[in-house]
Amino acid sequence: MRWVVGAAGVGKSALLQSVVESPKLVASCHASVFFSINGRDDGxxxxxxxxxxxxxxCKPYRQLIERxxxxxxxxxxxxxAKQFLKFIVEPFIHNPLLNSAGHVLVVIDGLDECKHPRTQLELLRLISDFCIEYPSSPLVWLIASRPEQHITAFFSQSNVAAAYEKEEIAVNSDEAREDVERYLRDKLAEIKKKASDTVDSRWPEEQDLWKLANAAGGLFAYADTAVRYIDDATAGSPSLAALRRVECHR
Structure with a gap:
């Protein structure tokens, strides 16, 4: 199990989504749950x-679960707990066909947005116990959350340490800022391609891109909002929208 932890807006969801969609993903099968307080919070x-x-x-899994x-x-x-036993433990531990299927990835994003801390902790406990008891199982768990106190306390327990690795995404770290800048360059290039008839061939100017990247810092949430605004046809031409976004930040 790998715990991806960071403050709101640093790009945890974007990171996990990119893992799931990557053509280089080394997994025979994967499943994902993206929790959100906007209607997807039932743990x-x-x-x-x-x-x-x-x-x-996976047909063999489907046949087993149908039975x-x-x-x-x-x-x-x-x-x-019973669903975890019947739908996770028994198929992937006691079924030879599934047990030898290669890596199977489970992504759980926004755990802290799952309703009720008790449910969050129960889910973590089921997964960590599974990882400890069956370290050679094909299942790999990728879990992202904010550093909420009860979740941090759970992972701080000595008996859980053997079950996970921690990946912390720090706000405004050099790596985060570089990732955001790369994201902005890619997205603005896409916008330029769509609006090639209305923007100058030199757009975006390097200094304007740097202003936007510096305003965003290491926050993907800010960069994503800026990109959506720049791409909004009702906001005017992309070049003007970009400048307004930076000035609004100031």
Missing amino acids: SKAIVTISYQFAAK EIIDDPSLLQSSM
Whole structure:
């Protein structure tokens, strides 16, 4: 298990999304849960969501889960612990075909936006216990969250240390600022290509891009908002919109 931790807006979701979409992803199968306070915060559905995605992508897993649900339809309404046992542990540990399937990735983003800290901690406990008890399982867990006190305290426990590695994304670190600058360059190039008839061939000027990058610092949230504004047809030409965005920040 790898815990990706950082403040709001530093690009955790963007990072995890890029991992899931990468053509270089070394995984035979993957599933993801992206929690959000805007309607996707029910942690009790996390295991079923993961199971559904695996079933859609992997026929042997689907056949096994179909049998389980036919035998016990109440599984879909049962506790998270029982679902974890039936949908995760038993298929990937006790089924030889799935156990030898190569790396299987599970991405859980925005854990802190899952409703109820108790549910967040239960999910972490199930995953960490699984990793400790079955260190050679094919499952690899990638979990991102803000450094909320109860989550940080969980990962600080000595008995959990063996289950995970930590990846911290610091605000305004050199690496974060470089990533944001790269993101801005790529996005502005896309906008320029779409609006080639209305912008100067030299757009964006290097000094204007640097102003925007410096205003964003290491915050992907700021950079993404700026890009959306610049790309908004109602905001005027992209060149004027970019300058307004920087001036508004000042």
